[in-house]
Amino acid sequence: xxxxxxxxxxxxxxxxxxxxxxxxxxxxxxxxPLGRPLGVPGDAAYxxxxxxxxxxxxxxxxxxxxxxxxxxxxxxxxxxxxxxPALMSAPGFAAELKALMPWWEQAxxxxxxxxxxxxxxxxxxxxxxxxxxxxxxxxxxxxxxTPALALRFLCDDxxxxxxxxxQALGPAPSPTQIDTWFWRRTEAGTLLQELRKAAMASxxxxxxxxxxxxxxxxxxxx
Numbered sequence: 001x002x003x004x005x006x007x008x009x010x011x012x013x014x015x016x017x018x019x020x021x022x023x024x025x026x027x028x029x030x031x032x033p034l035g036r037p038l039g040v041p042g043d044a045a046y047x048x049x050x051x052x053x054x055x056x057x058x059x060x061x062x063x064x065x066x067x068x069x070x071x072x073x074x075x076x077x078x079x080x081x082x083x084x085p086a087l088m089s090a091p092g093f094a095a096e097l098k099a100l101m102p103w104w105e106q107a108x109x110x111x112x113x114x115x116x117x118x119x120x121x122x123x124x125x126x127x128x129x130x131x132x133x134x135x136x137x138x139x140x141x142x143x144x145x146t147p148a149l150a151l152r153f154l155c156d157d158x159x160x161x162x163x164x165x166x167q168a169l170g171p172a173p174s175p176t177q178i179d180t181w182f183w184r185r186t187e188a189g190t191l192l193q194e195l196r197k198a199a200m201a202s203x204x205x206x207x208x209x210x211x212x213x214x215x216x217x218x219x220x221x222x
Contacts, residue, residue: 010054012037013067023065026057030070033175040077040174082173084181085165094127096187103165110168115160119144119153123161129154130191134198138207148206151199152214158188183220193222 002009003025011027013019014034019027030050032039038047053070060066085103087096101123108114120143121129129150132139138147159182166178173181183189192215199211 008058010057012050012054016067016069019067025063026054026060026066028054028057028068028070030072030074032074036074036175039074043075043077046072046075076176077174078177079171079173081171082177083170084173084177084185085168087186091187092127093130093187093191097123097126097161100162100165103168104161107164107168111164114164116157116164118160119150119157121154121157123157126154126158130158130195133195136198136202138204146206147204148210151195151207152210155192155195155215158192162186162188179217179220183216189220192216196221 009025011019011024013024013027013029014032014037016029019029028050030037030039038050040046049072050070053068057066057068085100087099104114104116116123120141129139133147133151139150140147141150144150144153162182163178166173166181183193196211196215199207199215202208202211
């Protein structure tokens with residue numbers, strides 16, 4: 001519609017197959033993670049190179065669809081000074097979540113906001129609800145009347161809380177550092193792997209879809 005009205009557009013694509021399917025008039029794909037299409041915050045040099053490459057597509061006349069790959073991988077941006085939250089050694093998601101809550105509260109105060117709340121389920125109820133899914137239950141929520149949506153948004157809340165808590169104090173970690181910590185070193189990461197397997201083994205088609213596509217990013221599936 002924008003193009004039909006005379007406005008030239010360029011999309012920054014984070015998922016190449018999606019760009020191939022939707023076929024925007026012009027798109028630049030990069031390996032930057034979802035949510036950070038221009039790479040690490042504050043890296044002006046990298047961001048400028050990417051924006052210049054995207055704007056250069058406006059000069060092309062070989063459409064109607066142009067999809068180019070940005071040839072430079074984004075810097076990892078790992079921060080060696082970052083220290084992950086100290087968690088209790090007691091096993092289990094419930095104990096770990098309880099130990100993490102003060103860190104999350106500090107993160108909320110530090111940034112003045114939170115993205116936790118999609119599911120509408122308070123954190124103290126998360127262990128029981130995830131346990132119900134693991135045991136074959138199909139719990140729903142007042143605003144999410146299907147088990148699939150309930151599970152998806154519940155897991156989104158878990159990931160959001162841990163990601164925010166990881167940034168509560170000190171220097172900011174990179175997305176890779178947060179992901180490595182969450183998926184390889186926390187009880188919550190292990191729990192989501194188990195929930196994915198349970199959802200994909202379910203006879204509920206909605207749960208199968210959610211388990212296969214939304215709970216665990218492909219690079220971290222075990």
